[in-house]
Amino acid sequence: MKQENTIMENQNFRPLDLKKKMRLGESVIQTLLFLAGFLSIFITVAIVYVLGKEAWLFFGNPDVTFAKFLGTTEWSPGIGKFGIWPLVTSTLTTSFIAMLVSLPFGLAAALYLSEYASPKARSALKPILEILAGIPTVVYGYFALLFMTPLLQFIFGEGVQVYNMLSAGIVMGIMILPLISSMSEDALSSVPRALREGSYAMGATKIETSLQVVLPAALSGIGAALIIGISRAVGETMIVAVAAGAGPNFTFNPFLAAETMTGHIARISGGDLSYNSIDYTSLFAIALMLFLVTLVLNLISQGIINRFRQRYE
Amino acid sequence: METNEIPQYSIETKDLSIFYGTFKAVSDVNLLIEKQKITAIIGPSGCGKSTLLRAFNRMNDFVPSSYVTGKVLMGGQNMYGANIDPVEVRRKIGMVFQKPNPFPKSIYENIAWGARINGFKGNMDELVEQSLRGAALWEEVKDVLQKSAYELSGGQQQRLCIARTIAIQPDIILMDEPASALDPISTLRIEELMQELKKNYTIIIVTHNMQQAARVSDYTAMMMLEKDGSRSGTVIEFSETKKIFTNPKDKRTEDYVTGRFG
Numbered sequence: 275m276k277q278e279n280t281i282m283e284n285q286n287f288r289p290l291d292l293k294k295k296m297r298l299g300e301s302v303i304q305t306l307l308f309l310a311g312f313l314s315i316f317i318t319v320a321i322v323y324v325l326g327k328e329a330w331l332f333f334g335n336p337d338v339t340f341a342k343f344l345g346t347t348e349w350s351p352g353i354g355k356f357g358i359w360p361l362v363t364s365t366l367t368t369s370f371i372a373m374l375v376s377l378p379f380g381l382a383a384a385l386y387l388s389e390y391a392s393p394k395a396r397s398a399l400k401p402i403l404e405i406l407a408g409i410p411t412v413v414y415g416y417f418a419l420l421f422m423t424p425l426l427q428f429i430f431g432e433g434v435q436v437y438n439m440l441s442a443g444i445v446m447g448i449m450i451l452p453l454i455s456s457m458s459e460d461a462l463s464s465v466p467r468a469l470r471e472g473s474y475a476m477g478a479t480k481i482e483t484s485l486q487v488v489l490p491a492a493l494s495g496i497g498a499a500l501i502i503g504i505s506r507a508v509g510e511t512m513i514v515a516v517a518a519g520a521g522p523n524f525t526f527n528p529f530l531a532a533e534t535m536t537g538h539i540a541r542i543s544g545g546d547l548s549y550n551s552i553d554y555t556s557l558f559a560i561a562l563m564l565f566l567v568t569l570v571l572n573l574i575s576q577g578i579i580n581r582f583r584q585r586y587e
Numbered sequence: 588m589e590t591n592e593i594p595q596y597s598i599e600t601k602d603l604s605i606f607y608g609t610f611k612a613v614s615d616v617n618l619l620i621e622k623q624k625i626t627a628i629i630g631p632s633g634c635g636k637s638t639l640l641r642a643f644n645r646m647n648d649f650v651p652s653s654y655v656t657g658k659v660l661m662g663g664q665n666m667y668g669a670n671i672d673p674v675e676v677r678r679k680i681g682m683v684f685q686k687p688n689p690f691p692k693s694i695y696e697n698i699a700w701g702a703r704i705n706g707f708k709g710n711m712d713e714l715v716e717q718s719l720r721g722a723a724l725w726e727e728v729k730d731v732l733q734k735s736a737y738e739l740s741g742g743q744q745q746r747l748c749i750a751r752t753i754a755i756q757p758d759i760i761l762m763d764e765p766a767s768a769l770d771p772i773s774t775l776r777i778e779e780l781m782q783e784l785k786k787n788y789t790i791i792i793v794t795h796n797m798q799q800a801a802r803v804s805d806y807t808a809m810m811m812l813e814k815d816g817s818r819s820g821t822v823i824e825f826s827e828t829k830k831i832f833t834n835p836k837d838k839r840t841e842d843y844v845t846g847r848f849g
Contacts, residue, residue, distance in 0.1 A: 393651075468688040472748070475644060476701035476755060477678030486700065491691045 325565060328558030335552055343559070349522040349538075351556040358563060360522035364532035365564075368443040368514055369507035371528060375447025376503055380454025381496065387455070388462035389484045400456075407452035415516030418445035423517065426529075433529050435519070440528035442518035446510050450503045457502065461495020462488055494578055501575030505568050511536040535560050597622045597759055597789040598643060602657035604819075605635070605642050607650060612638045614819040615657070618808060620759075625781060625790045627800035627828065630810030631843070635820030636793045639810070640761050643791065644680040645673040661759075678705055681752035685764040687744035689736035689751075694728050697736050697747055698754045705755045714754055722750035723780050742773025749780065753788070760784065762792040766799065778803050797844055800828065807831040809840045 332338060338356050346357030383403065387396050422441040427434045434440070465488050473483040489496075519531025520541055533541070539557050547554045598620040605613040613635040620626050628636045638647065645666065647653045658665045666676045689697050698715045707714065715732070719725040724746040728739070736747055745765060752760055762781075766774040781790055781803050794800050800807055809824040809831060824837045835841045 466688070468684060468686055469690065471646060471649070471682075472684065472688040472690065474649070475646065475677055475682035475684075476704070476751065477674055478701070478704055479674050482704050486704075487690055 322565070325558050325562045328555050329562045331550070332552070332555035332559040335555070337552070347524040351552045356556070357524075358560070360524035361533065361535045361538055361560060362563070363524055363526055364439060364514075364518065364522070365508055365534040365536070365567075367439045367526050367528060367532070368446060368518055368534055369504060371440060371443025372446035372450055372507040372510075373500070373504060375444050376450040376454045376507075377500060379447075380451045380499075380503075381458055383451070383455040384458035384462055384496075385484055385489070388459045389480070389488065403452045403455060406448070407456075409449070411449065411510065411512035412516065414445050414449050415442075415513045418442050418513055418517035430529065435529060435531045437517060437519035437531035438529050439518050439532055442514045442516075443528065445517065446507055446513050449510070449513065450506050453506060454499050454503045457499035458492070458496045461492035461499065464495070465491045497578040498575045501571050501578070505571045505575075508564065508567055508571070509536060511540050515540045535564050539564075595622065596620055597661065598791070599660040600657065601660065603639075603642065603659055604656045605638055605647060606654050606656070608652040611817065611819045613642070614813060614817075614821045616822050618822060618825055620789060620791060621806065622789050623785055623787070624805040625785050625792060625803055626806040626808065627804035628791065628793045628808045628810060629795065629797060629800045629843075630820065631812075632795065633820075634810045634812050636795075636810050637763050638820070639822075640763055640791060640793045641682075643759070643761055644677050644682055646677075646682065648673055678755060679757050680759045680761060681755060681757035682761040682763065683745070683748050683752060683765045686768050687741055687748050689739070689744050689747050692736065693733045694736050694739070694747060695732040698751045701751050702754045707755075718750040718754035719747075721753050721784070722746045723776065723783070724750055740773075742769050742776060745769060745773065745777060746780065749777075749784075753784070757788065759789045759791065762790060764793055764795065767794075767796070774799075797832075797846075801832050804828045809835075809837070809843065811839055811843070 333340070333343075337354055342356045343358050346355065347359045348355040348357045349360050383399075387399060391399065418441045419437075422445050423434065423436060423438065426438070426441055469487055469491055470483055473487040478487070514534045515537040518537055519533050520537070521531065521533055522538065523530060523532035525532055539560055542553060542557055596619045598618070600616050600618045603613070603616040603618075604611055616639060618626075628640060630636050641647050642655060642659060647655070655667055659667055661676070661679070664671070666673075690700060692700060695715055698718050699711050702711065702714055716725060716729075719728060724743060727743060728734075728747075731738075736744060739747060745768075749760075749765075766777045769777065778799065781792070784790060792800075792804065805828060806826065807828040808822045810820050811823045813819045813821055824831065824835060824840045826836075831840060832844050835844060
């Protein structure tokens, strides 16, 4: 009896009051969330600032002109050669090879996992792919140098240099493969079941359904995976530093050694550099270039996602 | 009954039971679905109406661990027989779903695609127009055929789904609550359309809207859970729609159609 009374009293404890109240927890959380968001933006801006500042010094050097930077094909800042292209072509070549490996195989793996694999096969295969994603890139680098290169030399003969873009690109593709496959698989599995059923009900076979209905419906997600994969390839450093070569070389021939933008930055910054030397500031110009390439690719991926989002809802 | 005589029924089930693993979802269904008529399957939620419908074009195949016992005969052939290709079954038995599910393609391609994978070699433009006319959608979309199907309204999308189904010229069209996600006007259009379609097709429709069943169907199958508490659904009464709604034999049917139950 006593207890019941207290409950009744408690229920009637608060009189009607519709005035605004302070909710301290709410404001604290809001502030914390804002700070977290702000921090990431701040760091991005800070990176751009530092890159821009040092690159500014580079382009401020009387010997450097944009015409030379973008119009010549030899990079050796120490002796007044400022053509960025040998580094860019190497980055593009290795990245292109990497995508040539990772896109078809990653997509095939994703299609298999989402459309064909039995739950058992899927639960066995996914962890293996994730292990592939967890291998340190330096290990991949030596895998390229010590396994892939000899293999390529065996296949293509002596034309393949010890350091070469093909081997680095292929191994980079293997490294990116799990990223492509897991993102594409997410995109494929999130295609509504109703679409698959609609397709089967039309008398479509499994392969027709997978390739002509599910795949197009997942295209935006797969496009995003592609772009992120490219960004990853462009930014990858260790594999190319170990296996692609240690000197700028203006060529698209994948059998030859050629240093990428990232590989070059890694090598030069490991050496003895004095601040304000042209070598030092040139690194920031390369980094800025890399940053721009990656930024543009990310913007494109964002654009694709926005354009196609929920088109099949 | 001899099964290889010329069948006057488009689908015939014999002691059809449908299982999900050990769970018997539908038990012992014996139905004769007459050609070029509309047969409605009604009953309370969860009694296996959709499961039964989906057994008619082997859509339950995609549910792991599902299987059937008994027979579903189409043209004298058991569609669950050993040498039957489910893809061929579905080419003859089209399906319209509860929620419109057009493909992420243009309006034109939504229709052309199914015809193409089914080996259609004729004049595609003509087929698309015919199918859209058949689904009473042509006038509304003839100028926007290349637009995405997702730009259509829900009711238009559902008629597009009907159009793509008739484009592959099936014998039977299954409809799983085709109007339940639509507004009343779109619903009315679909019902009118069904009356047109039955001139050429056999239609089986699942609905939980009894007025709809009474309005559109020629025959009605009343489904209900078994009385033994096993959670299996079965057909408790099957006859002309008129009889089901005016003079049901089973007390449970009477209670259901008069709104005293369900």
